[in-house]
Amino acid sequence: QVQLVQTGPEVKKPGASVKVSCKALGYTFINHGISWVRQAPGQGLEWMGRISPYTGDTSYAQKFQGRVTLTTEISTNTAYMELRSLTSDDTAVFYCGRNLQMGSYYFGMDVWGQGTTVTVSS
Amino acid sequence: DIQMTQSPSSLSASIGDRVTITCRASESVRNYISWYQQKPGKAPKFLIYAASTLQSGVPSRFSGSGSGTDFSLTISSLQPEDFGTYYCQQTYSTSWTFGQGTKVEV
Numbered sequence: 256q257v258q259l260v261q262t263g264p265e266v267k268k269p270g271a272s273v274k275v276s277c278k279a280l281g282y283t284f285i286n287h288g289i290s291w292v293r294q295a296p297g298q299g300l301e302w303m304g305r306i307s308p309y310t311g312d313t314s315y316a317q318k319f320q321g322r323v324t325l326t327t328e329i330s331t332n333t334a335y336m337e338l339r340s341l342t343s344d345d346t347a348v349f350y351c352g353r354n355l356q357m358g359s360y361y362f363g364m365d366v367w368g369q370g371t372t373v374t375v376s377s
Numbered sequence: 378d379i380q381m382t383q384s385p386s387s388l389s390a391s392i393g394d395r396v397t398i399t400c401r402a403s404e405s406v407r408n409y410i411s412w413y414q415q416k417p418g419k420a421p422k423f424l425i426y427a428a429s430t431l432q433s434g435v436p437s438r439f440s441g442s443g444s445g446t447d448f449s450l451t452i453s454s455l456q457p458e459d460f461g462t463y464y465c466q467q468t469y470s471t472s473w474t475f476g477q478g479t480k481v482e483v
Contacts, residue, residue, distance in 0.1 A: 290473070292421075292475075299462075299464065299475060299476075299477050299478045300413075300415075300421065300464050300466075300475040300478070301475065302466070302472070302473040302474060302475060305473075314471050314472065315472075316378070316472050316473075317378065317472060350420055350421070352421075355423075355426060360409070361409070361468040361473075362409065362411060362426040362427050362430075362468060363411030363413075363423060363426045363466055363468055364411070364421075364423060364466075365423045365426075365432065366423075367420035367421055367422075367423075368420065369420055370420055
């Protein structure tokens with residue numbers, strides 16, 4: 256069964272960093288990119304960036320550029336999202352998703368992780 | 378970034394109604410539009426890609442159309458399990474963006 260399994264909830268203080276993991280199961284990890292999406296409480300979906308496990312290439316939303324780093328670990332089929340300099344505005348659920356790609360074209364995210372709640376509070 | 382604007386922001390409909398949600402891009406995204414359904418406390422569910430291609434396992438009452446800047450998601454006969462918030466997403470540009478969402482109440 257194809258699935259993405261994310262780490263559990265995190266509580267962080269303002270100014271800290273958080274690193275969320277996303278483990279891929281049931282498919283060949285390097286064949287699909289991974290995107291990350293943030294959803295603040297009661298708000299919509301916000302795309303943060305994507306990474307290709309095969310090439311390591313990344314693309315980040317301008318809003319998060321310089322504050323987020325996406326990485327992958329091929330040996331464990333795991334993707335990571337690290338967000339630095341956290342503020343209360345970063346309190347949100349963070350999702351990873353598998354990119355549906357055909358050739359060099361992307362068509363959305365067909366499999367999603369269950370989400371990781373990150374709470375930023377002093 | 379390409380801005381995606383959905384309308385309406387919310388709607389209330391009856392079982393069996395035909396429901397249409399629209400999504401407008403600030404510039405052409407060709408057909409690189411996906412649609413998702415999200416229920417409270419759950420991850421989004423992938424419904425449609427390439428503007429009109431139904432994801433495997435999604436009921437045929439869902440359909441998508443459009444190209445360029447104007448797109449729509451239609452539910453031909455609304456069912457009780459179709460409540461939730463629907464989002465469009467463009468994947469044409471390097472930086473992907475979502476619409477703000479449309480909440481469907483049944």
